Amino acid sequence: MQQQHTVLIVEDDTDLLRFAEVALGMDGYAVQVATDGEQAMAMVRARRPDLVVLDLRLPLADGWQVLSFLQSDAVQPTVPVVVLTATAGPRERDRALAAGVADYLVKPVSADKLLDAVARALGISRPHDH
Amino acid sequence: VESVRRAMADPIVRLYLATAAGLAALLVVGLWSWSATAQPREVLPWSVATVEGLSLLAGISIAFLCLGRYQAAREPAALWVGVAFLANGVLTLLYILSWPGLVRYGGFLTDNPNTAHWLYLLKWTTLAAGLLTAALLSARPVGRQVVLAVGAGAAAVLAGVLVILVEDQLALVEERGRWTSAGEYWSWALALAFVVGSVLALRRYRQAGDYLLGYAAVAQLVAVFIMAETLVGAQRYDSWWYISRTLVIVGYLILLVGLLSEYVGLYRRERDRAEEARRALAESEALREIAQEVAGAGDVKRVMELVVKHAHNLLGADRATLLVLEDEQALAWRVKEEATIEAEPVATPSAEVLRLLGAPHGPTVGDEATQALPEPLRAVAGADAREALAVPVVAGGTSYGTLVLGYGALRPFAAREHGFAEALAGQAALSLEQARARREAAQAEAAREADRLKGELLATVSHELRTPLGAIKGHATTLARFGTRMPLEQQHEFLETIDRATDRLSELIDNLLLLQRVDAGGLPIHLEPVDLSGLVEEVLAEVGARAARHEIVATVDPALPPVYGDGLRLRQVLLNLLDNALKYSPDGGAVHLDVKGEAGDVLVAVRDEGLGIPPEQLGQIFERFHRVDSNRTRAIRGTGLGLAICNAIVEAHGGRIWAESAGEGRGSAFYFTLRPWEDRCSNSTPS
Numbered sequence: 060m061q062q063q064h065t066v067l068i069v070e071d072d073t074d075l076l077r078f079a080e081v082a083l084g085m086d087g088y089a090v091q092v093a094t095d096g097e098q099a100m101a102m103v104r105a106r107r108p109d110l111v112v113l114d115l116r117l118p119l120a121d122g123w124q125v126l127s128f129l130q131s132d133a134v135q136p137t138v139p140v141v142v143l144t145a146t147a148g149p150r151e152r153d154r155a156l157a158a159g160v161a162d163y164l165v166k167p168v169s170a171d172k173l174l175d176a177v178a179r180a181l182g183i184s185r186p187h188d189h
Numbered sequence: 190v191e192s193v194r195r196a197m198a199d200p201i202v203r204l205y206l207a208t209a210a211g212l213a214a215l216l217v218v219g220l221w222s223w224s225a226t227a228q229p230r231e232v233l234p235w236s237v238a239t240v241e242g243l244s245l246l247a248g249i250s251i252a253f254l255c256l257g258r259y260q261a262a263r264e265p266a267a268l269w270v271g272v273a274f275l276a277n278g279v280l281t282l283l284y285i286l287s288w289p290g291l292v293r294y295g296g297f298l299t300d301n302p303n304t305a306h307w308l309y310l311l312k313w314t315t316l317a318a319g320l321l322t323a324a325l326l327s328a329r330p331v332g333r334q335v336v337l338a339v340g341a342g343a344a345a346v347l348a349g350v351l352v353i354l355v356e357d358q359l360a361l362v363e364e365r366g367r368w369t370s371a372g373e374y375w376s377w378a379l380a381l382a383f384v385v386g387s388v389l390a391l392r393r394y395r396q397a398g399d400y401l402l403g404y405a406a407v408a409q410l411v412a413v414f415i416m417a418e419t420l421v422g423a424q425r426y427d428s429w430w431y432i433s434r435t436l437v438i439v440g441y442l443i444l445l446v447g448l449l450s451e452y453v454g455l456y457r458r459e460r461d462r463a464e465e466a467r468r469a470l471a472e473s474e475a476l477r478e479i480a481q482e483v484a485g486a487g488d489v490k491r492v493m494e495l496v497v498k499h500a501h502n503l504l505g506a507d508r509a510t511l512l513v514l515e516d517e518q519a520l521a522w523r524v525k526e527e528a529t530i531e532a533e534p535v536a537t538p539s540a541e542v543l544r545l546l547g548a549p550h551g552p553t554v555g556d557e558a559t560q561a562l563p564e565p566l567r568a569v570a571g572a573d574a575r576e577a578l579a580v581p582v583v584a585g586g587t588s589y590g591t592l593v594l595g596y597g598a599l600r601p602f603a604a605r606e607h608g609f610a611e612a613l614a615g616q617a618a619l620s621l622e623q624a625r626a627r628r629e630a631a632q633a634e635a636a637r638e639a640d641r642l643k644g645e646l647l648a649t650v651s652h653e654l655r656t657p658l659g660a661i662k663g664h665a666t667t668l669a670r671f672g673t674r675m676p677l678e679q680q681h682e683f684l685e686t687i688d689r690a691t692d693r694l695s696e697l698i699d700n701l702l703l704l705q706r707v708d709a710g711g712l713p714i715h716l717e718p719v720d721l722s723g724l725v726e727e728v729l730a731e732v733g734a735r736a737a738r739h740e741i742v743a744t745v746d747p748a749l750p751p752v753y754g755d756g757l758r759l760r761q762v763l764l765n766l767l768d769n770a771l772k773y774s775p776d777g778g779a780v781h782l783d784v785k786g787e788a789g790d791v792l793v794a795v796r797d798e799g800l801g802i803p804p805e806q807l808g809q810i811f812e813r814f815h816r817v818d819s820n821r822t823r824a825i826r827g828t829g830l831g832l833a834i835c836n837a838i839v840e841a842h843g844g845r846i847w848a849e850s851a852g853e854g855r856g857s858a859f860y861f862t863l864r865p866w867e868d869r870c871s872n873s874t875p876s
Contacts, residue, residue, distance in 0.1 A: 072656055074686050078663030081679065085671040116652070145655035148648060166659030169666035 064181055065089040067108035069099040069125060070143070071117050075166070079112060079143070082170040083177065096120025100128050108138060110181055112173070113160075115144040115151065126158055139180040143168065196395065201403035201447075205391055208407050208443070212414045219421060219429060232426055240434045241285050247441035248278040254448045255401070266327040266393075266401050268338050273319020276342040280312035280349045287353065304356040306363040308349055310375050315345040316412070317382040320405050324389035327399060366425035373419050380416035383409045404447030411440030465605075468503070472609045475499040479616045483623065492620040493522045494530040496592070496613050504578070504606055506594035508571040511617060513582065513590035521569070570595030578602060580610045584618035592617065649814045653697060653829070660690040700830040704813065707837040714755035714841050718866045721745060721752055721759075721784050721791065728763045729782075738777035741767070745784040752791050752863040758838045759863075765831040766795040766859050773857070774799025790844075791865055796858040802850040810848060811836040835861070 066088045070076040076092055084090045091108060093099035095118045103111070111129060115122035122142070129138050139161045144151070147165045155163050161180035164173065196202050255271030286297040287305045296305065319341070326334060352359065362372035387409035394403035415433045423429035479495045482488060493511055501509035501524050511522040513532075522532045570577035574595035582590040592614045664683045672680060706712060722745040729743055752759075763782075770780045778798035785792055802810060809815045814829035839846040839861045846861040 072660070074660035074690055075656070075663060077686065078660065078667050078683070081675070081683075082663070082667045082671065085667070085674060145652045145659060146648075147651055147655065166655040167662035168659065169662055170670050171666060173663075 063087065063089050064109040064183070065091065065106075066110050066112060066177060067091045067093060067099065067102060068112045069093045069096070069117065069122070070112070070114045071095060072114075075114075075143075078170070079173060082173060083112075086174050086177075088177070094118075096122065096125045099125050103129065103134060103138065107134070110161075110177060111138055111140045112143050112177065113140050115142060115146055115155075123154075126155070126160070130159060141173075141176050141180050143173065199395070201394060201400065201407070202391070204443075205403075205407050205410065208410050212410065215432070216414065216417065216421075219432070233431075236431065236434065237288060238285070240437055241281055241288075243438050244441050245278055245281045245285070247438070247445045248274045248281060251441070251445055251448060252278060254445075254452065264327070264399065264401070265329060265331050265334055266323045266399050266405075268331060268334060269319050269323035269326065270401055270405055272338040272342040273316050273323070276319070276345040277312050277316045279346045280308060280315055283349045283353065284308040284312060298353050299356055301356050303359060303361055303363060304353055306372065307352045307356075307359055310362060310372070310379070311345070311349055311352060313379050313412070313416070314375075314382075315342075317379050317386060317409075318345075320390065320409055321382055321386040323405065324386055324393050324402055327393055327397065327402060368419055376416050376419040380413050380419070383412040383416060387413065400451050401448065404444045407447075408440045408444040411436055411443065415440070469605065472499075472503055472605075472612075475503060476609075476612055476616065479613070483616055483620045489620050489624045490532075492617060493532065496617045497522045497524060497530050500592060500594060500610065500613050504594055504610060505596075505600075506578075507597045508569075508574065508593075508595035510569045510593045510595075511582070511590065512566075512569060512593060513617075513621065514588075515621075519590075566591065566593055569593045571597070573597060576600050578607070578610055580614040582614045582618045582621070584615065584622040587618075587622065589618050589621040646813070650701060653814065654694065657690040657694040657697070661687050661694070664690075697830070700834055703834055704830065704837065707841075712758070712837055712841040714758055714838070716753055716755060718751040719754045719756045719759060721749060721793075721863075722747070724756060724760055724763065725782060725784060728760060728767060732764065732767045732771070735768075736771055736780070739771055739774065740777075740779045741782065742779055743782040743784075746786060749784065749786055749791060750865045750867060753866050754842050754863055755838075758841070762835045762838050762861065763793070763795075765835050769831060769859070770795050770797035770799065770857075773797065778856075786865075787862075789865070790862040792860060792862050794858060794860050796856065798856040800857075801853045801855045802848060802857050803853055804850070807848050807850065811846070835859075839863075 066083050068076060068079045068083070068090060070079065070092070071094050073094075076094065080090050080092055091102055091106075093102050097119045099111070099113075099117075100120065102108075111125075113122050113125055117125070122144070126140060128134065129140060137159075140159075141162045141164065142155050142160050143164045143166065145166045152163050152165075162176040164176055197206075252271045252275040255267040255274070283298065284305060287299045287301075287308055289296040289300060289302055289305065296302075299305070322338075322341070360371050361369050362375065363369060368376060387406045390402040390406035390409060393399060394406060415436055418429055418433045421429055423433070475495070479492060479499070482492050482495060493513065497509050497511050500506060500511075509524055513520045513522065520532045522530060525531050566577075566579055570579070570593050574597065576596040576599050578592075578594040578596075580592045581588055582592060592610060594610065664687045668675070668680060668683050675683070703712070725743055725745055729741060733741065767780065767782065774780070774797045776799070780798075781794070781796040783792075783794045783796075806815075811832045813833045815832075836846050842863055844862040844864065846859070848857060848859050850857040
């Protein structure tokens with residue numbers, strides 16, 4: 060069995076959080092969840108995940124703040140980020156890509172697409188279906 | 190011929206010719222009737238005293254007018270004429286004092302009649318020389334002429350004194366009432382000097398317009414006639430002698446009256462000029478005040494008031510009206526009672542008025558033009574206006590209106606006044622042009638802002654739609670991919686989530702469509718009497734099932750009349766507010782629904798003991814997609830449209846909706862008002 064990767068999902072909408080959590084869990088990842096920006100940063104500090112799935116509109120600290128935290132010196136080595144947002148504007152997309160996120164997914168997104176993006180960001184071949 | 194006609198139009202030239210003609214006629218009559226009148230008459234000493242006294246008085250007056258006030262002696266002619274008459278006056282005095290039997294028997298200064306005759310000829314010589322010099326030197330600058338004139342005058346007076354002192358050595362100029370040949374030559378020389386002086390003075394007057402020389406020319410003509418007594422061989426105390434002495438007075442008076450009339454004219458011109466200057470100053474002050482207002486805050490109302498006020502006061506109009514065209518509506522600014530200035534719309538402005546105000550046109554002035562003024566503008570000028578001034582209010586090729594001044598009486602307009610009216614109208618136009626530019630800029634800015642808001646709204650709507658869609662797609666695809674491996678309960682949970690998200694999406698779309706209808710011109714509502722207590726019961730039955738952890742307390746005043754409203758919409762408002770009350774009090778507690786009468790209205794209140802609203806957000810919660818964002822509220826689902834819809838529905842009923850909260854965690858209260866059924870019947874239906 061491959062080494063298990065830990066993925067942190069940061070999402071304030073409970074429905075979306077639930078689907079991502081189940082889908083990634085089914086695909087063999089160890090899943091952590093956070094529902095606001097500050098909680099997310101606290102969790103990264105406590106136990107570094109291998110990847111973060113990040114929403115941009117978040118309470119307390121928004122996705123951009125979390126992103127800049129993840130790319131600061133406080134987090135070494137850098138944790139790859141896959142943005143999962145309902146914000147479809149090209150400006151936000153360009154800004155996020157310029158900030159170095161691995162992928163920018165706009166809701167609605169299928170389980171396959173999310174899993175593909177996560178696997179690609181982690182640089183692993185897709186785990187096979189069980 | 191033309192120059193002769195022009196010269197004939199001159200009043201002094203006319204006087205000159207009339208005098209010449211009169212004197213010539215007198216000469217002819219005198220020569221013809223001479224034999225009958227050539228006997229010496231009775232000696233009338235008082236006549237000499239009168240003639241010489243009056244000529245002394247007139248001479249001194251002329252001298253004073255020439256040398257005294259207004260410093261007329263700055264003109265060479267006035268200097269010489271003044272000095273000549275002054276010296277002549279002194280010599281006249283000596284003459285009077287030396288006339289035998291006039292002041293004292295045998296004379297006051299001398300008892301030698303020959304001395305008096307010398308003084309008589311000397312004073313005429315002084316006058317002739319002075320007036321001749323005045324005509325000759327008037328073209329030259331004054332300069333040293335002052336010294337020369339004063340010296341000449343003094344010399345003449347000295348000569349008079351000398352005559353008295355050396356009287357024994359003087360040649361005889363008169364003998365037995367007639368001039369000797371020496372006296373005759375002297376008289377002839379004087380007559381010649383006066384003729385030359387008269388012609389020169391008249392010519393100079395025609396050339397330079399020096400009226401003093403003009404009158405002097407006439408006076409010298411009279412003097413020629415006086416000297417002509419030699420020609421007819423008149424002797425003392427005969428008719429001719431009396432006539433010529435009387436003419437002396439006429440000569441002096443011509444000059445004196447001429448001078449005085451010129452002085453009166455001068456005074457009037459001065460006064461007019463001062464008045465003109467005062468008006469010009471007031472006008473420029475008024476324009477400065479308006480220009481300052483135009484350049485400053487650009488308060489159009491103030492500028493219009495000032496323009497009307499100054500036009501009314503400084504142009505002395507009985508009616509001053511500023512007709513201004515704004516968005517096809519004509520406004521009339523005019524002076525009201527107690528000098529206040531107000532604008533009032535011109536009731537149904539005729540096409541004619543709009544055309545006149547809209548198209549640049551020339552100024553209209555004068556009685557005839559007033560008659561020709563188009564009827565609507567004439568009415569503005571005043572039904573009884575006999576004279577009007579209408580000036581277009583134009584700036585940058587665009588006409589903004591017309592300034593109309595009406596006068597009850599005919600009135601000539603000075604070019605300056607016309608210019609002032611145009612300047613006033615120009616300032617008004619400038620102010621209106623600026624206001625229009627500002628309005629257009631504000632409209633453009635509002636359009637940009639509306640575009641920006643529309644873009645923002647679209648982005649928000651897209652975000653709000655994508656969230657439930659994301660839930661549906663995510664759950665469905667997860668089920669499709671991993672369904673076989675998922676426990677049955679989890680599969681069930683996922684399907685339920687899809688179902689809920691679909692409802693959420695559908696509700697969101699319904700609400701968006703509803704608000705779109707509000708934006709497109711008002712929510713359609715069907716008004717009928719609505720019994721609120723029945724409505725409350727229905728709503729409670731629907732909500733009650735969801736309120737497991739809450740206690741809903743409804744109090745409806747049984748005496749309340751039915752309200753005027755749309756039952757279905759009001760139900761929506763009550764449901765929304767109750768749902769919110771339940772949703773935002775996750776820890777349970779009481780929810781109060783009160784319906785009671787207040788100040789003639791029906792007041793509905795929904796109060797909870799939940800999360801509350803921060804005070805700074807109380808005003809924003811009725812905006813679309815605004816949600817109170819906090820740790821506790823983020824788990825609560827909402828579209829952010831419910832309160833916006835409540836607001837739209839209540840407003841469509843003509844009511845008011847608002848929220849109160851003591852702060853976060855301390856509950857919130859929502860209120861809205863409705864009008865009772867009877868009240869609505871007596872009022873106009875809501876829009």
